[in-house]
Amino acid sequence: MTAPTDWLAIDWMLAAIASWIAIGAAGVVRPHNFFIVARVLFPLGALLALLVAATAGLALFGGTETAVLPLGLPGLPFHLRLDALSAFFLLLLGSASAGISVFAAGYFRQGEGTPPGVLCLLYHLFLAAMAMVMLADDAYVFMVMWELMALASFFLVTANHTIPAIRRAGYLYLLIAHIGALAILLCFGVLQANTGDYTFDNMRAQSLTPFWASVAFLLAFFGFGAKAGFLPTHIWLPEAHPAAPSPVSALMSGVMLKTAIYGLLRIGFEILPTQLAWWGVLALAVGLATALFGVVFAAIQTDMKRLLAYSSIENIGLLAVGIGLALLFTGYGMPALAALALTAVLYHALNHAFFKSLLFLGTGAVLHATGERNLGKLGGLLRYMPWVGWLALVGTLAAAGLPPLNGFVSEWLLLQSFLFTLGLPGTFVNNLVPVVAAGVALVAALGGYVMVKFFGVIFLGQPREPRLASSHDAARWERVGLVWLAAGCVALGLLPAQVISLIDPVTRVLVRDGIGPQVASQGWLFLAPVSAERASYSPLLFLLLVAASFALSFLLVRRLYHGKLRRAAPWDCGYPLLNARMQDTAEGFGQPIRQVFEPFFRIDRHLPSPFDRQPSYRMEASDHFWHWLYLPVAHATEAVSRVVGRLQQGRISTYLMYSFVTLLVMLLLVFR
Amino acid sequence: MTVYSFIAQLLAVLIAVAGAPLLTGWINQCRAWLQNKSAPPLLLPYHTLHKLFWKESVVAEGASPLFRAAPYVIFGAMVLACGIVPSLSTDLPLAAAADAIALVGLFALARVFISLAAMDIGTAFGTLGARREMLVGFLAEPALLMVLFTAAFITQSTSLANIVETISGQEFAIYPSLAFAGVAFAMVSLAENARVPVDNPATHLELTMIHEAMILEYSGRHLALIEWAASLKLFAYSSIGLAIFFPWGIAQVHEPVGMLLALPVLVAKLAVGGAALALIETLSAKMRIFRVPEFLAGAFLLAVIGILVHFLLGA
Numbered sequence: 008m009t010a011p012t013d014w015l016a017i018d019w020m021l022a023a024i025a026s027w028i029a030i031g032a033a034g035v036v037r038p039h040n041f042f043i044v045a046r047v048l049f050p051l052g053a054l055l056a057l058l059v060a061a062t063a064g065l066a067l068f069g070g071t072e073t074a075v076l077p078l079g080l081p082g083l084p085f086h087l088r089l090d091a092l093s094a095f096f097l098l099l100l101g102s103a104s105a106g107i108s109v110f111a112a113g114y115f116r117q118g119e120g121t122p123p124g125v126l127c128l129l130y131h132l133f134l135a136a137m138a139m140v141m142l143a144d145d146a147y148v149f150m151v152m153w154e155l156m157a158l159a160s161f162f163l164v165t166a167n168h169t170i171p172a173i174r175r176a177g178y179l180y181l182l183i184a185h186i187g188a189l190a191i192l193l194c195f196g197v198l199q200a201n202t203g204d205y206t207f208d209n210m211r212a213q214s215l216t217p218f219w220a221s222v223a224f225l226l227a228f229f230g231f232g233a234k235a236g237f238l239p240t241h242i243w244l245p246e247a248h249p250a251a252p253s254p255v256s257a258l259m260s261g262v263m264l265k266t267a268i269y270g271l272l273r274i275g276f277e278i279l280p281t282q283l284a285w286w287g288v289l290a291l292a293v294g295l296a297t298a299l300f301g302v303v304f305a306a307i308q309t310d311m312k313r314l315l316a317y318s319s320i321e322n323i324g325l326l327a328v329g330i331g332l333a334l335l336f337t338g339y340g341m342p343a344l345a346a347l348a349l350t351a352v353l354y355h356a357l358n359h360a361f362f363k364s365l366l367f368l369g370t371g372a373v374l375h376a377t378g379e380r381n382l383g384k385l386g387g388l389l390r391y392m393p394w395v396g397w398l399a400l401v402g403t404l405a406a407a408g409l410p411p412l413n414g415f416v417s418e419w420l421l422l423q424s425f426l427f428t429l430g431l432p433g434t435f436v437n438n439l440v441p442v443v444a445a446g447v448a449l450v451a452a453l454g455g456y457v458m459v460k461f462f463g464v465i466f467l468g469q470p471r472e473p474r475l476a477s478s479h480d481a482a483r484w485e486r487v488g489l490v491w492l493a494a495g496c497v498a499l500g501l502l503p504a505q506v507i508s509l510i511d512p513v514t515r516v517l518v519r520d521g522i523g524p525q526v527a528s529q530g531w532l533f534l535a536p537v538s539a540e541r542a543s544y545s546p547l548l549f550l551l552l553v554a555a556s557f558a559l560s561f562l563l564v565r566r567l568y569h570g571k572l573r574r575a576a577p578w579d580c581g582y583p584l585l586n587a588r589m590q591d592t593a594e595g596f597g598q599p600i601r602q603v604f605e606p607f608f609r610i611d612r613h614l615p616s617p618f619d620r621q622p623s624y625r626m627e628a629s630d631h632f633w634h635w636l637y638l639p640v641a642h643a644t645e646a647v648s649r650v651v652g653r654l655q656q657g658r659i660s661t662y663l664m665y666s667f668v669t670l671l672v673m674l675l676l677v678f679r
Numbered sequence: 680m681t682v683y684s685f686i687a688q689l690l691a692v693l694i695a696v697a698g699a700p701l702l703t704g705w706i707n708q709c710r711a712w713l714q715n716k717s718a719p720p721l722l723l724p725y726h727t728l729h730k731l732f733w734k735e736s737v738v739a740e741g742a743s744p745l746f747r748a749a750p751y752v753i754f755g756a757m758v759l760a761c762g763i764v765p766s767l768s769t770d771l772p773l774a775a776a777a778d779a780i781a782l783v784g785l786f787a788l789a790r791v792f793i794s795l796a797a798m799d800i801g802t803a804f805g806t807l808g809a810r811r812e813m814l815v816g817f818l819a820e821p822a823l824l825m826v827l828f829t830a831a832f833i834t835q836s837t838s839l840a841n842i843v844e845t846i847s848g849q850e851f852a853i854y855p856s857l858a859f860a861g862v863a864f865a866m867v868s869l870a871e872n873a874r875v876p877v878d879n880p881a882t883h884l885e886l887t888m889i890h891e892a893m894i895l896e897y898s899g900r901h902l903a904l905i906e907w908a909a910s911l912k913l914f915a916y917s918s919i920g921l922a923i924f925f926p927w928g929i930a931q932v933h934e935p936v937g938m939l940l941a942l943p944v945l946v947a948k949l950a951v952g953g954a955a956l957a958l959i960e961t962l963s964a965k966m967r968i969f970r971v972p973e974f975l976a977g978a979f980l981l982a983v984i985g986i987l988v989h990f991l992l993g994a
Contacts (some may be wrong), residue, residue, distance in 0.1 A: 387801065389743045400745075407791055410777070410784040419780050422824075426831055434991075441986040444828065445979070448821035455787055455820070456813045459794050463809065468801030469741060533775060542837040548776035549785075552762070556755035564732060564900050571735035571899075578739070578896055579802040591798075591806030599814040603972045 016066035017074050017089040020097065020142065023055045023062070024135045030055070031131035038124025045112050048127050050484075052134070053108035059138060060101030066094040067512050073144065079151070086206050088144035091512035092277060095353060096141045096269045098509070102495065103261050103360040104134055110368045110488025111254035113481070114375070121166045126252070133159035133258065140266050146195035146205040153191065153266075157184040160263060163255040164247050176246035183243045187233025191270070194226035198278060210278050220279055224286050227274040228293075235267035235323045238297045239632045244320055245304070249312030249380070253371020256312060260319040261364035265356050268326055272349075275334065276517040284338030288439065290331030295446045298324025302453040303604045306460065307597035307628055309382050311370045314461055315363065318406065321454060322359045326352050328447055329421050332440070333518070339431055342520035347536055348424040349514045350507060350522055355417035357506070358405065358499055362414060365402035365492035366461070369395050372485055373465060376478035382593035387470040391478040394486050396466045401493040405500065407458035408451050411546035411553075413499035416506075416534070418451050423542055453600075460596045469587040501546050503534040594626070601628060609634055684770045687930075687938060688762065691771065694942070695761035695918075699910035700724035702917065702953055709957035724910065728903050736899030739800045749796035750897065750904035756789040757911035766918040767941040768930035769840040778837040779827040782919075783820060786871070789908070790816045797893035808892030811968060815870050815877060815889060818975035822867045825982035829860040830923050832989050839922060847926035855992060859985030861924050865959075866978035868916045870971065873909070875960040877971050914949075921948050 014022075030048050037043055066072070066089050076085040089097075111130065115123045136156035143149035161184070165177035199205050200213040215223065233240040248256045276282065301320030308314035329352035336345035370380070372395045379385055389396035405412040425444035431437055470476055481489065499506055504526050511523025522536045529535040535543040564570070579585050601608065608628040615622030654665070704724045711718035720726075738747065762773045763782060777785065794809035831837045833854060834845035870877040873890035880890070894905050922929065928944030930937030966974060 387741070389745065390741070404788075404791070407787070408784070409788045409791060410781055415781075415784050419784075422780050423837070426828070426835075426837065437990050438987055441828070441832075441990065442983060445821060445825050445983045445986075448824040449817070449979070452787070452817040452820035455791055456817045459791055459798075459809065459813050463795055463798035463806070467743070467745070467795060467798040468806065539775065540836060540838065540841055542778045542780075543775045544778055544781050545776040548773075549759070549781065552759045552773065552776065553752070553755040556758040557751045560754050560758075560904065561751055564904075568732040568900065569735075573735055573737050574740050575737050576740060577800050577802050578737075578898075579800075579804060580895060582803075585802060587801060589803040590801045591803075591810055596806070596810050599810065599969075599972070602969065603814075 015072050016062050016069055016094075017072040017087065017142070019062045020059060020066075020089060020138070021074070021076075021087070023058045024138050024142075026055050027052060027131040027135040027138075031128040031135075034124040034127030034131070036124070038122040041116075041123055044123040044127045045115055046484075049108050049112035049115075049130075052131055053105045053112070056101045056105035056108055056134070058101070060098050060105065063094040063097035063101055064509070067091050067098070067509055069094075079147065083147055085148040086144040086208075087139075087142045087148070088207070089142060091516045092269070092273060093141045095510065095513045096265060096356075097138060099265055099357050099360050100134070100137055100141070100262050103364050103492070104258060106488045106491035106495070107254050107257050107261070107364055107368065108488075109491065110257075110371070110485050113484025113488070114254055114368075114371055115252070116375075121168075126163070126166060129159050129162050130255070130258075133163060133255075133263075137262060137266055141269055144207045146192075146199070146207070146210075150188070150192060150195070153188060156263065156266065157181070157188065160251075160255070160259055164251040164259075166252055166255070167250075173250040176243075176250040180243045180247035183233050183240055187230045187240065190226045190230030190233065192230075194223050194230055194274065197223040197226065198274070207273075207278055211280070214280060217283060220281065221283060221286070224275060224279060224283075227271060228286075228290065231267040231271040231274075232293070232327075235264050235271075235327075236297070236301075236320045237293050237323065237327060238300055239636055241297065241301070241320050242630065242632060242637060245313050245316040248316035248319065248367075249310060253312075253367055253374060256315075256371070257364040257367035260316065260367055261360040264319060264323055265360060268323075268330075268352070268356055271330065272352075272517060275330070276337070276349075282334050282337040284335050284436070287331045287333070287335030287338055288436065290327050290334055291439070291443050292331075294324045294327025294329075294331050295443050295450075296324070297321075297327060298450045299446060299453075300324070300607065302450050302457060303600060303607050304630070305457045306453065306600035307594075307608070309593040309597075310380050311373070311382055311385070311461065311465060312367070312380055314382070314457065315366055315370065318454070318457055318461075319359070319363055321450060321457075322355070322363070325418075325421065325447065325450065326355055326359075328443060329355065329424070332421075332424055332443075335431065335436060335440070336427075337518055341431075342518045343522075344424060344427050345518045346514040346520040346522050347420065347427070349517055350510050350536070351417050351420035351424055353510045353513055354420060354499075354503075354506060355414075358413040358417050358496070361492050361495040361499060362402045362405040362412075365489060365496060366399060366406060368485070368489055368492065369399035369402060370465075372481040372489070373478075376480070377472075377475055379472070379475075382464045384472050385465045385470075385475065386468045386472075386587065386590065387466070387475065388478060389466040391470075391476065392466075392480045395481050395489065398489045398493045399466065400462060401496055403458045403462040405496040407455040409455070410544075411500050411550040413496050416500055416503045416544075416546065418447075419544055420536060421447065423536055426542075456600065460593065464591075464593050464596060468590045471587050471590070501550065502531075503544075503546060504529070504531050507534070507536075607631075684772050687768045687770050688772050690938070691765075691767050692758060692762045695766065695911060695914050696758060699761070699914040700728060700907065702914055702949055703910040705950065706913075706953045706957050709954045710960055713957055713961040724906075728907055731898075731903035731906070732900050734899040736901050738898075738901075739896055741800060742896075743799055746796050746799040746896075747901065749792045750901040750908070752792045753789045754904045754908045754911070756785050756792075757908040757915065760785050760915040761911055761918070763839060764915050764918040765840050765843045765922050765929055766914075766945055768938055769843050770930070771840055774838060774840045779831060779839055779842070780824065780837055782839065783824050783827065786823070786912070787816070787820055789912070790820075793893055793905070797896075800896050802896065804888075804892045804895050808889055808895075811889045812893055814968075815971060815975065818972060818979055819867045819870045822863055822975060822979040822982050823871070825979065825986060826860045826864045826867065826923075827919075829856050829982065829985045829989060832986060833857070839919075843922045843926045843929055844931060846923065847929065848931075854989075856985045856989035857924060859981050859988060861920075863978045863982035863985065864920055864924070866974065866981070868920065869956075869959065870975055870978075872913045872916055874956065876963045876966045876974065879965050917949055917952050921945070921952065
């Protein structure tokens with residue numbers, strides 16, 4: 008081994024990944040020692056995450072590096088490669104997971120399901136596997152790490168495996184993860200084009216016919232879509248993400264979903280040499296459907312973590328829309344515009360990693376303080392948990408896509424890239440794209456609705472249960488993690504020009520074009536992706552102006568008039584008997600959406616009759632896909648297995664008979 | 680950017696902040712005339728603001744700092760909105776900080792803050808109002824965005840100043856797409872400014888209100904700021920409408936003399952627009968709350984049709 012000064016970025020990266028595995032292993036040495044695991048190992052993991060992020064940030068500009076590790080099967084070493092695309096996603100992984108790991112240091116408690124040391128092992132294996140997926144340069148190591156990632160996260164999801172609902176969620180997750188993995192495997196099979204060489208370099212060199220390229224793309228779209236939560240394979244996401252412990256939910260929603268986006272970009276843009284425009288149409292349609300579905304379901308949820316999981320489906324849908332737009336532009340030979348759309352996608356991926364992790368960790372802190380996930384039993388927590396509340400407000404505003412925070416910048420870029428459709432040939436796409444833009448605008452606005460519901464019901468109003476008044480705020484480690492992620496949301500929102508300079512090398516890898524120079528030419532204050540005349544936005548100036556008028560009006564009112572304030576009971580139109588039950592519930596807040604978007608839901612209502620002694624009202628809104636797609640498939644599988652099950656008699660003589668008959672048939676076939 | 684453009688910018692903001700309550704007063708007056716009532720004084724909104732600022736603020740016991748900060752945030756957001764919409768001149772240095780999409784984001788920011796503030800105390804009416812406000816918002820916001828997109832597709836720019844310059848600089852022509860967008864914009868403005876058929880600014884019947892229900896708990900200076908912000912929002916919406924659909928008379932860049940002419944033109948346009956708004960409010964009846972999504976979905980569809988018409992006809 009050479010001296011560390013000679014190390015390339017990829018060596019540092021591998022060292023960090025190996026250390027993660029070592030930390031995980033150290034956790035199992037004393038699995039029940041809470042102090043070592045939580046206060047030493049998790050913070051160390053966070054430091055390593057920072058190392059990964061820093062190395063990746065340097066590697067973005069450092070050109071492509073490759074390495075071959077003599078691991079794996081004989082003759083099948085691990086091919087690794089660190090290019091700008093990998094580096095960007097490693098940056099995302101490192102920077103988001105640094106905050107999550109610090110939070111986890113304070114979060115995992117003793118006596119909750121799996122021992123902390125085992126969680127530590129799985130958690131760091133999960134991180135290492137995700138990082139290796141992004142470094143993989145052959146199908147073999149990619150699939151191994153992809154599976155390791157799925158398995159580690161499966162065991163993390165089922166950390167509280169004593170609860171049947173969590174076991175069921177874990178099973179569903181594992182099942183769909185493997186259906187997706189099979190599609191990815193088949194996709195690699197198509198990509199290597201009968202050469203038998205599964206390195207990505209070989210795949211890049213193949214020139215597939217449009218038919219086989221489309222097959223490969225469709226397989227990748229389905230396979231990675233199953234991991235990301237595209238319709239109709241989204242079904243596991245609202246089950247598995249809430250079931251996991253909150254730092255793991257944050258990691259799965261914030262980072263793991265992005266590995267699927269990474270894979271789709273890697274195969275769709277980098278490995279496949281040419282892109283067809285109709286792939287873009289497909290991705291636009293699926294993406295918009297996913298986003299709309301996700302946000303509408305998020306609006307009616309009553310469980311705070313499920314709400315966030317559906318909101319992740321929405322954001323993944325928006326990413327797919329952006330990818331679709333980029334495919335459309337590359338398919339018609341317009342790389343500059345594709346670069347703009349991809350910039351929006353990558354930016355949004357980074358943003359989502361930060362704000363969704365922040366929100367999931369916020370729910371984790373609430374869950375710890377109150378033991379309650381049901382929105383109907385929360386409320387008023389901003390008073391008792393100011394740290395969590397105010398930091399969650401940052402995440403809420405970012406997730407709602409409000410300026411000047413980060414969610415707005417990527418939505419702005421995405422909408423900007425829709426405005427260039429006039430250049431597209433063909434009336435069909437010309438008319439399709441504005442309709443999709445309208446859909447995206449609708450989704451963004453509904454996202455605001457969801458986030459107001461999320462924050463308002465949990466943190467504002469009066470506590471819906473008396474015991475909430477004794478909720479404690481997040482502890483020190485948890486606060487550090489939350490502050491890190493909230494600061495990320497603010498920084499990504501206020502400094503778009505700098506962030507785009509990080510994204511520029513990535514779009515150059517993907518579509519050989521980028522908007523970096525144009526953005527840089529406008530200076531650091533203004534973001535003008537095409538030209539200053541066309542559109543410009545300056546979040547810093549925006550914030551400054553709103554803050555200035557805030558301060559000016561505040562001071563002027565006090566100078567010209569006065570600042571007197573009196574506290575009194577709420578007015579509420581003079582009604583004196585106000586209590587916490589009179590506030591809007593989560594169901595109530597979602598009710599308009601349920602009514603407006605009724606065809607989206609399968610609503611099962613139980614209304615009380617006038618003669619009921621104990622009248623009860625029950626309403627359940629479930630997913631059409633579950634009833635029309637998954638249940639029939641599950642029933643058919645069960646029916647087939649019942650038929651096959653008849654073979655099983657449980658008597659050894661019958662089984663010997665089967666073996667004998669099989670042998671006879673074989674022999675007949677061979678010696679015929 | 681010159682000293683002149685900074686003066687123009689400052690003037691635009693000051694005129695908006697000072698003149699917005701006047702517009703509200705004018706609309707109230709017109710409405711009273713049309714409804715055969717004796718009209719309140721034109722300057723009544725100023726008296727109301729002055730009175731409210733003098734009163735002490737009564738804040739509910741459980742209110743968080745968010746509740747107290749929200750009026751200032753909303754007011755600040757609306758001042759910025761009035762600063763970036765070209766009402767007098769297109770020579771606005773601030774306009775580079777926020778384009779049409781950011782303007783929609785700015786309105787969304789104000790909406791989210793007022794809804795959160797309404798939920799803060801935990802009263803029945805406050806949360807009801809917040810829910811309804813978000814219901815109106817989630818359809819009005821994309822509809823407004825699509826209206827602005829129609830103009831952006833025509834002018835190939837999302838900067839409001841450039842939109843105005845391009846549209847007013849061209850030969851007079853009727854754009855079919857803008858006609859659709861105009862109708863959609865009128866519908867959205869009614870909804871967003873809490874006007875009759877969607878909401879009634881004069882009502883005090885709690886169960887039918889949206890805007891008033893949200894601000895029930897506010898008093899004193901906080902209420903004054905919110906009411907002022909509401910007039911600013913009306914002013915900003917009127918200015919957007921005038922800027923996109925009737926851009927003539929707005930001073931162009933490097934045209935200091937135009938400013939002198941632009942002010943009376945703006946006043947005249949706002950007077951006509953305000954009278955038209957009062958007429959609409961008088962002629963229509965308030966809708967049930969669940970007719971509002973249909974109304975706004977209509978506006979949204981009209982705006983999308985406007986864009987499609989632009990693509991199909993190229994105009």
